[in-house]
Amino acid sequence: MSSHKPLMFSPLAGAAAPAAGWRARARARLQRQASRLFLTAEGLRELDGDGLQHAAADWASARAGQALELIVSARLLHELICEPGLPLGEEEELQAYGHQQFAHYFGAAARNWPLASWRADKAGLGLSALHGLDWAGLQYLFEQQALLPRRVRPAWAPLLHQLLQDEPEWARAPRAGLAWVEGQVLTWLQLEQGRLQGLRQLRLAAATRPALLEALGELKAELQVPLLVQGFGLDAAGAALPAAAASLRFLSDLSGVAPQGDWFASKAQPQPGWPDPDFLGPRQRRWPLAWPLALSAALVLGTAVWGLQDSRQNLDLAQQQAQRLTAEVQRLGGSKPSARKTEVAAVAKRGELDALRGAQEAQKLLQQAWEPLLSNIEQAGLGEAAKPEPGGISWLSLDYSAARGELRLEGLASDKLLALQLADRLGHAPGWRQVMLSRFQTAEQGLSGQRFELTARLRPELLQPDLPGKDKP
Known part of the structure; x- marks a missing residue:
């Protein structure tokens, strides 16, 4: 639809600069509020900052270590509505x-375009295609500068979410329309009681108000629905916009050079029936116990690092003691210092070995793929239905030796059967071996149920994020 050339990024140019460090990447992950940017073929425009257009490479190099939310211009999109009844249940x-x-x-070039899918309800689904820029090069640029995109959405999607909240009467109408204008590009959305039923792009004869009013007149005559109009990029000269009416309202004068951040300010989670396309893929559901288990893993890792530092201190003390003893033997001029030297060397050697073992253990813990391990433990505790039962399993501790591949879990179950079922399910999971319940006892005062201890040997490279069902070995 647009005639601009694709925006290209050179991986070699990005590689010339050193990749951002782990501190910048950690800062981006921990950033609470992502920086919102309007993505166009010319670069990035800040919606929360100065509001100016920047070349993507310049903006990225000056703001390393940030989380991003990209809102994609309609000029970079093509839209597709799928016919009802097609067997397209899976995302692939x-x-x-x-x-x-x-x-x-x-x-053929369109086979490589990134796609963002959306599902408005059981019958409505479609796709937005991103074209006109080098998306892989832009992702590489973000990676080099430790910029973390959290969401990449077509502009019409966050705008629709905002209006569904701000315009409740319009959203409840049996049929309604929304026109998103970016210069000559008009994105037309049809809704039925707040649910998206139609989406298409039109091209105005010119980026002027008269051309827009002519196109809107044809759409209104065809559909007879209350219509909201929002956008920018039209020539302010010429015909004035008509006064607001029940059937047609302009939310801005459409003559601005850029969108405003408050047009996309909605922070509400998409409700059932709201389309939520994202070029990063569908949002993944988080397990409710993921954070507690991740905290347990962090505590285990912290303990290992603490032990490594303690071993290093012990080694330093042993070496200092060995040096003092050697100096003392030499000062006294003893006739048989060899035995003492051997003892001192043995002490230093033991300290060295302890520090080496601690370092190896800490390295293995850092390299461990914690996500599938913690997910397996969580799913096994929830059971086949993945729904916690009253009086189910509560985890008390997790101890993992990465060097030996040995795991010890301690938990509290409402009865012994739940613990036995847990061990049985983990025993059939890929990567889990020798899963055994090594101890049962009645919980101490203040706790109710059966306290148990589970041990297992793991092969981390075989672990999978999802446990098989009971009928799947």
Whole structure:
């Protein structure tokens, strides 16, 4: 639809600069509020900052270590609505269908376009295709500068979420329309009681108000729905916008050079029936116990690092003691210092070995893939239905030796059967071996149920994020 050339990024140019350090990456992950940017073919425009357009490379190099939320201009998008009834239940099937359709209309190059899928309800689904820029190069640039994109969405999606909250009467109408204007590009959305039913792009004859009013007149005559209009990029000269009416309202004068951040300010989670396309892929559901288990893993890792530092201190003390003893023997001029030297060397050697073992253990813990391990423990504790039962399993401690591949879990179960079922399910999971309940006892005062201890040997490279069912060995 647009005639601009694709925005390209050179991986070699990015590689010339050193990649950002781990501190910057950690800062981006821990940043509470992501910086919002409007992505165009020319670069990035800040929606929360100065509001100016910046070349992507310049902006990224000056702001390393930030979390980002990108809102994509309609000029970089093509839209596709899927026919009802198509067997596209899985995300892979929907993506494959979208690539096939876009390649049919726009050529073989469209097979490589990033796609963002959306599902408005059981019958409505579609795809947005990102074109006109080097998306892989932009991702590489972000990676080099420790910039973490959290969401990358078509502009119409956050705008629709905002208006569904700010305009409740419009959202409840049996049929309604929304026109998103970016110069000559008009994105037209049709809704039924707040649910998206139609989405298409039109091109105005010119980026002027008269051309827009002509197109809106045709759409209103065709559909007869209350219509909201929002956008920017039109020539302010010429015909004035009509006064607000029940059937047509302009939310801005459309003559601005850029969008405003408050147009996309909604922080509400998408409700059922709201489309939520994201070029980073569908948002993953988080397990409710992920953070407590991650905290337990962090405590284990912290303990290992503390032990490593303690071993290093012991080694330093042993070496200092050995040096003092050697100096004392030499001062006294003893006739048989060899035995003493041997003893001193043995003490230093033991300290060295202890420090080496501590360092190896800490390194293995840092390299451990914690996500599938903690996910397995959590899912096994929840059971087959993945829903906690009253009086189920509560975890008390986790102890893992990465060097030996040995895991010890301590928990509290409402009865012995739950603990036995837990051990049985973990015993059939990939990467778990020799899963045994080594201890049962009635919980001490203040706790109720059966306190148990579970031991296992792990092969971390075989662990999988999801446990098989009971009928899947």
